[in-house]
Amino acid sequence: xxxxxxxxxxxxxxxxxxxxxxxxxxxxxxxxxxxxxxxxxxxxxxxxxxxxxxxxxxxxxxxxxxxxxxxxxxxxxxxxxxxxxxxxxxxxxxxxxxxxxxxxxxxxxxxxxxxxxxxxxxxxxxxxxxxxxxxxxxxxxxxxxxxxxxxxxxxxxxxxxxxxxxxxxxxxxxxxxxxxxxxxxxxxxxxxxxxxxxxxxxxxxxxxxxxxxxxxxxxxxxxxxxxxxxxxxxxxxxxxxxxxxxxxxxxxxxxxxxxxxxxxxxxx
Ligand SMILES: [Fe+2]
Numbered sequence: 001x002x003x004x005x006x007x008x009x010x011x012x013x014x015x016x017x018x019x020x021x022x023x024x025x026x027x028x029x030x031x032x033x034x035x036x037x038x039x040x041x042x043x044x045x046x047x048x049x050x051x052x053x054x055x056x057x058x059x060x061x062x063x064x065x066x067x068x069x070x071x072x073x074x075x076x077x078x079x080x081x082x083x084x085x086x087x088x089x090x091x092x093x094x095x096x097x098x099x100x101x102x103x104x105x106x107x108x109x110x111x112x113x114x115x116x117x118x119x120x121x122x123x124x125x126x127x128x129x130x131x132x133x134x135x136x137x138x139x140x141x142x143x144x145x146x147x148x149x150x151x152x153x154x155x156x157x158x159x160x161x162x163x164x165x166x167x168x169x170x171x172x173x174x175x176x177x178x179x180x181x182x183x184x185x186x187x188x189x190x191x192x193x194x195x196x197x198x199x200x201x202x203x204x205x206x207x208x209x210x211x212x213x214x215x216x217x218x219x220x221x222x223x224x225x226x227x228x229x230x231x232x233x234x235x236x237x238x239x240x241x242x243x244x245x246x247x248x249x250x251x252x253x254x255x256x257x258x259x260x261x262x263x264x265x266x267x268x
Contacts, residue, residue, distance in 0.1 A: 010138070011067055011223035018069035022053045024076050025108070032104040037163050044161040048115060055115050056123050057216070061136035061224075064216035071114055074212055075107070081208035082107040089204060098168045098201045105165070106172030106205055113153030118160065120145040122153075149183070151176075168201050175202035176209050 013021070026045060033041050045052055057065035057074040065074045082103050086096060116122040123139035131137045148156060154173060158165060165173070175184050175197075190196040 010061070010227075011220045013067060013069040013073060018053055018072070021069060021072045021076055022049075025052075025072050028076070028079055028104060028108065032101050034101060040161050040163045044157065044163065051115050051121055055121065056139050057111065057114065057213075059123055059126070059137055059139040059141065061138055061220065062217065064213040064220070066136075066138040066220070070216075071111065074216060075111065077212040077216070078110065078205075078208050079104055079107045081211050082205055085204045085208045085211075089200060094200060097199050098172075102166055102168050102172065103201060103204065106169045106176070106201065107208065109154055109158065109169075110173050110176035110205060110209060111150060111154070112157055112173075113148065113150035115157075116142065117145050117148075117153060117156070122150075149181075151181070168199050171197065171199060172201040172205050176205040178202075178206035178210065 026042070029038070029041055029045070052072060054068050055071035056067055057063075057070040060066055065071070083100070086100075086103060090096060114122050120142050122142055122145050124142045126132050126137040126140040128137075128140075131140075151174060155170075171187070175187055177184060179185065179188055187197065187202075
């Protein structure tokens with residue numbers, strides 16, 4: 001199991017959660033994707049099932065969901081938030097000009113390129129201990145995976161599986177990162193009225209994605225802070241035991257199973 005610098009456990013998903021998240025994603029596809037492309041989408045997931053299931057959503061601890069299964073966990077959250085954000089826009093009297101299928105399909109595939117290309121994972125575990133500890137790089141980019149932007153790789157994979165997409169899905173997937181992606185500027189800042197984006201789909205996806213990523217980042221931070229508190233508590237307990245020994249006894253402190261666990265983080 002991977003340890004953090006502090007000695008605590010990193011935020012991670014259990015095997016059951018990873019499986020459950022994947023099942024949820026497949027159910028979402030079953031529910032929302034229609035027509036001829038449904039089988040093609042399911043085939044893509046079946047072909048790369050293990051990689052979909054295990055992929056992280058980012059490489060660095062302080063980004064979002066840099067953990068095994070983090071990708072699907074993120075995608076499910078973005079799907080959920082997209083539908084909720086859409087409702088909020090509707091409550092503000094904005095008429096939606098796209099279907100739920102287009103919205104959900106785009107949400108599901110906005111980060112598809114993070115799964116990697118046809119042969120290789122995009123993220124692999126960082127084996128440089130210094131970079132893990134000091135830069136929070138839990139994963140690193142796989143040098144075997146030829147460079148493409150994550151969004152370009154998403155389109156590459158979709159076309160490889162002959163999965164057609166609508167124009168709104170293209171715009172939605174293309175612009176989910178909003179202005180965080182330099183290349184999106186020409187779409188999002190229009191100097192001519194005829195160049196203004198017609199749909200609201202990309203704004204809704206961006207809001208959902210940003211909210212999901214921010215929440216995931218905060219969940220990791222909270223988990224790390226909790227671990228840190230636990231580590232401090234363990235150190236305090238050990239100091240107390242050693243302190244008691246030094247102050248009161250000439251005998252060596254008895255290393256009980258509990259103390260052994262405190263000292264070494266495992267049972268003997
Ligand atoms: Fe995302």
